[in-house]
Amino acid sequence: MVKEGASPPRAGVIGWPIAHSRSPLIHGTWLKRHGLAGRYERIAVAPDEADAFFADFAGKGLVGANVTIPHKQTAARHCDRLSDVAATLGAVNTLWLEEGRLCGDNTDVAGFLGHLDASQPGWENRVNRAVVLGAGGASLAVLYGLKSRGLGDVLVLNRSADKARSVADRFGYESASLESASEALEGADLLVNTTALGMAGQPPLDLDPAPMAPGGIVYDIVYVPLETALLRRARAAGLHAVDGLGMLLHQAVPGFARWFGVKPCVDESLRNSLLADLGETENRAGATSSGQEPPA
Missing domain, CATH: 3.40.50.10860 (Leucine Dehydrogenase, chain A, domain 1)
Structure with a gap:
């Protein structure tokens, strides 16, 4: 007023x-x-x-x-x-x-969780293992959010393994190089892309989420384009796809x-x-x- x-x-x-x-x-x-x-x-x-x-x-x-x-x-x-x-x-x-x-x-933490809660109600009850791509500011917000919801098994992947380790260590999570992404996705319940890969004008994210657990969630915080190649692959594999517009x-x-x-x-x-x-x-x-x- x-x-x-x-x-x-x-x-x-x-x-x-x-x-x-x-x-x-x-x-x-x-x-x-x-x-x-x-x-x-x-x-x-x-x-x-x-x-x-x-x-x-x-x-x-x-x-x-x-x-x-x-x-x-x-x-x-x-x-x-x-x-x-x-x-x-x-x-x-x-x-x-x-x-x-x-x-x-x-x-950004509230934005990430708010959209995940709204689009995938009860997700905490079916997510046991998560993989987060990227080690920048958006990754920190996502990791903080996952930690706040009690998720203990999270793997951080980044092109620079050292940077991935530095970020993951802050939350007590594991880390690895982005090159191991395909293997790391086997059986994962949640994948979050916090990198610019796949965004308009940026290199594509060449990753197939099909090895994830049935009913898994793929969350791409990119919103231009809204339907990234990663989300298209997720839908084709029968996984839940969450775009980045809701976080914004x-x-x-x-x-x-x-x-x-x-x-x-x-x-x-x-x-x-x-x-x-x-x-x-x-x-x-x-x-x-x-x-x-x-x-x-």
Whole structure:
């Protein structure tokens, strides 16, 4: 609720580049749906300007913001207070002010789990072993989420075995080189791709999930294209396929609720709006839009 005489709350998404971001569409839809006065905009901040920007965040006229690549770690360093998730991951994607103090959270974990819960209810009861591809920031969020749900048997695969080991060790999980993926998938109940492989403009992910356990779940956080080759192979093998668009939508909920005072709903109407926008953007940009690192 905006106090009489006060300016409508202003938030945005900070990154470089930022023109591709779908966050304004998501938050703009929610503002209209709930009849709220407020603004949400793209804020381009070059890497060499990021430290100064976040150091003076309280003077920017923002009630908060989302943060995307390449600024998630930089923003975290400037926060006066971090959530447990953000402190563990060393990165934030959601900022807000409390009495002039900059606070940060990482809602990628909530986005990953929220979409998995919604699309595959009760998944924890049938997932005993998981394989996670990648060892970047998105991988950390996924591993944190799996650990928080009590999953003990997780294998992290990455092109660099050393980086996979470094990430896996933080959560007490096993690791290996991506070259062993086919063997590692035998009998796995859950596969999560957190790499950019298979994204428009990137090399394909040459991996067949067919050796997974019957009823297994394949979750690809890429959302451009929405139906990746990995997900097509999963469906062909009779496995459950989960695309990356839901993670993008669910990770946006906590920030909107904090800045504008209403917890929004992720539904088919919002998803369809994004699908239409993604299709139009792919056509204009030759399918080179960013579609892997949420929020985008």
